[in-house]
Amino acid sequence: MLASSVQRSKPTPYPSKARSALIRRTVVVVLVLVALTLVTISFRSPTAGALHDVQGAGSTALRPFQIAATRVAQPFRDAYDYVDGLASAKAENKRLKLQNEELRRDTLIAAAKLAKYPDLEKLLHFEQGPTFPNDYRAVNVGVTSYPGGPFQHTLTISAGSSSGIRRNSPVVSGGGLVGIVSNVFPDTAIVMLLTDSQSFVAARDLRNGVRGIVQLGAGGTLALSQVPKQFSVKEGDEIVTDGTHSARYPDLYPYGIPIGRVSSVGVTDTAIFLQVQVQPLANLGSVDAVAVLVPTKQRR
Amino acid sequence: MTLLDGVKAAVLLFVAAVAQVSIFSQLHVFGAVPDLLLVSLVALALLRGSVAGAVGGFFAGLVVDTANLGTLGLTSLVLTLAGYWIGRYGETTGRDRAHAPFLSVAVVTVLYELGLLVVHFVLGESAPAGAVVRSLVPAIVLNLILTAPLYALARRLLRVVDRDALTAEVQLLG
Numbered sequence: 001m002l003a004s005s006v007q008r009s010k011p012t013p014y015p016s017k018a019r020s021a022l023i024r025r026t027v028v029v030v031l032v033l034v035a036l037t038l039v040t041i042s043f044r045s046p047t048a049g050a051l052h053d054v055q056g057a058g059s060t061a062l063r064p065f066q067i068a069a070t071r072v073a074q075p076f077r078d079a080y081d082y083v084d085g086l087a088s089a090k091a092e093n094k095r096l097k098l099q100n101e102e103l104r105r106d107t108l109i110a111a112a113k114l115a116k117y118p119d120l121e122k123l124l125h126f127e128q129g130p131t132f133p134n135d136y137r138a139v140n141v142g143v144t145s146y147p148g149g150p151f152q153h154t155l156t157i158s159a160g161s162s163s164g165i166r167r168n169s170p171v172v173s174g175g176g177l178v179g180i181v182s183n184v185f186p187d188t189a190i191v192m193l194l195t196d197s198q199s200f201v202a203a204r205d206l207r208n209g210v211r212g213i214v215q216l217g218a219g220g221t222l223a224l225s226q227v228p229k230q231f232s233v234k235e236g237d238e239i240v241t242d243g244t245h246s247a248r249y250p251d252l253y254p255y256g257i258p259i260g261r262v263s264s265v266g267v268t269d270t271a272i273f274l275q276v277q278v279q280p281l282a283n284l285g286s287v288d289a290v291a292v293l294v295p296t297k298q299r300r
Numbered sequence: 301m302t303l304l305d306g307v308k309a310a311v312l313l314f315v316a317a318v319a320q321v322s323i324f325s326q327l328h329v330f331g332a333v334p335d336l337l338l339v340s341l342v343a344l345a346l347l348r349g350s351v352a353g354a355v356g357g358f359f360a361g362l363v364v365d366t367a368n369l370g371t372l373g374l375t376s377l378v379l380t381l382a383g384y385w386i387g388r389y390g391e392t393t394g395r396d397r398a399h400a401p402f403l404s405v406a407v408v409t410v411l412y413e414l415g416l417l418v419v420h421f422v423l424g425e426s427a428p429a430g431a432v433v434r435s436l437v438p439a440i441v442l443n444l445i446l447t448a449p450l451y452a453l454a455r456r457l458l459r460v461v462d463r464d465a466l467t468a469e470v471q472l473l474g
Contacts, residue, residue, distance in 0.1 A: 028354045031380045035358060038373025042365075043423055051372060058366035062318065066367060069322035077323075 116288045122174020123291055133254030138291040139163050144188070146285065153179075153196035157290060160185045168252050170241075170293045176258035176281035177201065177241060178290055189292070193284050194222060194259070202242040202251055203259055205233055211242055214259055214278060222260060224276040229267060233276050237262040254293065308457045309344050313356050316340035317363040331431065332438035337364065338412055339446045341379060342386050342404045343454035350387030357383030371423065378415040382408050401451045402444055409443050410436060 041051050127138045141163070145156040159165055161184045169181040171191045179199060182192035192199055194214065201214040203224060210231040217223025224239055239262065243255025258281050266275035320337040327334060337360055345353025361376030386404045397403075413432050421427035 024351050027351050028380065028384045031354050031358045032377060035361070035373040035377035035380055038362075039371055039377060039419075039423070040373075042372035042374075046371070055366055055369060055372050058362075059369050062321075062363065062367045065314075065318045066322040069318050073319075073323040 119174045119288050123172075123289060124174075126172060126174055127291060131256050131258070133256065133293065135295060135297050136254060136293040137296050139165055139294055140289060140291050141165075141189075142289050143287055153193040153199075154182065155179070155191040155193065155287070155290070157189050157191055157292070158187070159292070160187045160189045162186045164294050165189050165292050166294065169295075170253050170257065171290050172257055172293065173282040173287045173290050175283060175287075176260065177253070178282045178284060178287060180252060181292060191290070194280055194282075195220065195284060201253055201259065203239045204242045205262075206238040206240050207234070208232060208237075212276070214239065217275075217277060221263075222278040222280055224262070224278050225273060227274045227276055229272060229274055231274070233262055233265050233274055235262050235265060239278050305348070305458055309348065309352060309356055310359065312340055312344065312454065312457060313337070313360040314363060317360045318367070321364055321367040329442060330435070330438035332435040332442055334442035334446055335409065335412070335439065336446060336450070338379075338382070338408065339405055339443050339450045340454065341383050342401065342408055342447075343451045344458070345383045345387035346390035346401060346404060346451075347454055347458050348387070349391050350384045353383030353385075353387030353390075354380050355383075357381070371425075374419055374423075375416075378412055378419060381415070382412050385411075401447050405443050405447045406440050409440050413439065 038051070041049070042055070045052065123140070126132060127140075132138070139159060141157040141159040143155050144158045155171075155178070157165075157171075165181060165184055167181055167184050171178045171181060177194060179191045179193040179196070181189050183190040194201065195216055197216045199215060202211070203214040204211045205224075208231070210227055210233055212224040212227040214222055214224055217225070224233070227233060239259045241253040241255060241257040241259060242251065243253065244251040260278040260280040262276055263279040264275075264277040266277075268275070316337045316339075320335065324334050324336050341353065341357050341360060344356050348356075357379030358376045361374075361379040362372070364370075364375045365372045386408055389404060390400065413436060417427050417429060417432050421429075
């Protein structure tokens with residue numbers, strides 16, 4: 001029984017389901033072919049032809065539905081736009097506030113820079129003018145700290161030995177002589193002002209060549225001392241540095257740097273020198289930028 | 301599928317196509333556009349099978365191409381294939397699975413966008429692949445958001461039919 005061959009029945013072909021599958025595949029193939037045909041025709045003649053006309057007519061027929069849909073959606077779109085506009089307005093408001101703060105800050109910075117401009121212009125004018133001393137080059141630096149009180153007569157500048165600044169280098173501003181470098185660090189330096197009690201500058205009256213020493217006078221003002229009574233010094237005379245007269249004893253300051261103007265001249269019977277007060281041309285209390293005059297030739 | 305079902309499906313797809321062209325095509329969210337028509341087609345194909353999906357996709361594509369005055373048949377081609385494929389998935393693997401609509405929408409969104417990209421590229425039209433790829437994830441998310449309400453609406457419109465009648469080629473042996 002087991003060895004005998006068993007006649008198996010033929011598999012049922014499921015005729016209805018097979019037909020269904022055939023129909024399904026036929027439908028999709030036909031649809032794809034029709035779509036491809038439409039694409040081809042439409043692509044080859046996009047602006048003319050029967051299909052184009054049919055499409056135009058169909059579009060016209062669809063237009064009312066589109067308009068209706070748009071009108072139905074309009075309130076929702078308006079609401080969305082309103083909410084979106086609010087959100088955008090808030091974001092824009094925040095952005096504009098930030099921008100406003102930045103602009104204010106920039107304005108302040110610009111105003112601060114503008115305030116320094118006249119000094120810088122004068123300084124540049126001095127450096128490019130005929131009175132700029134030969135054999136010197138200017139190292140332009142900013143002032144980082146100012147005299148802190150009546151007992152401090154120094155400035156701190158933002159450059160030092162790494163920029164070529166050396167001790168005893170004269171320091172000028174756009175107005176005139178400021179002082180001399182008294183101490184040097186790699187990236188900073190201390191400037192002793194003319195008003196320091198240790199400052200002595202050989203000077204001369206530009207009008208008549210009378211020589212003297214500009215130093216701290218009575219009452220904290222500058223004075224041109226050591227001027228004999230027989231010389232004539234007048235109020236308004238310009239005082240400049242006297243410079244070197246003997247190569248053996250070179251002066252720390254080159255000739256011709258403006259120091260100040262004579263503000264008053266006094267004479268007493270008992271004194272042997274004139275009492276000449278000098279108003280410095282440089283605003284020693286609020287100078288923003290200075291130039292350090294560095295000799296281009298090595299001094300002995 | 302009865303005649304009434306056919307009419308309901310046609311109305312559903314027509315309204316979805318018109319709304320897509322008139323309203324949804326203007327909603328750009330993170331560079332993507334929610335595709336009401338595609339989600340409606342997925343719902344129809346899952347509920348009514350591959351033939352209904354293919355025919356519905358062809359019909360809806362024609363409406364879109366006609367309304368947009370674009371290359372006629374282009375959207376039809378892609379939607380026909382999408383409707384057929386989803387219909388087959390619904391007839392076989394995806395039957396009675398709760399996640400089927402969401403999975404179908406996510407997958408078909410990618411295939412539909414890439415399919416359109418390929419067709420446009422083949423035709424020599426503008427095919428910004430980078431923009432399409434970048435908008436894929438937002439498009440999937442937007443379409444998934446639409447899936448639950450639209451599928452529920454489609455189920456309400458088109459009563460559920462006997463699934464076995466749809467599974468033409470899946471036969472259990474034994």
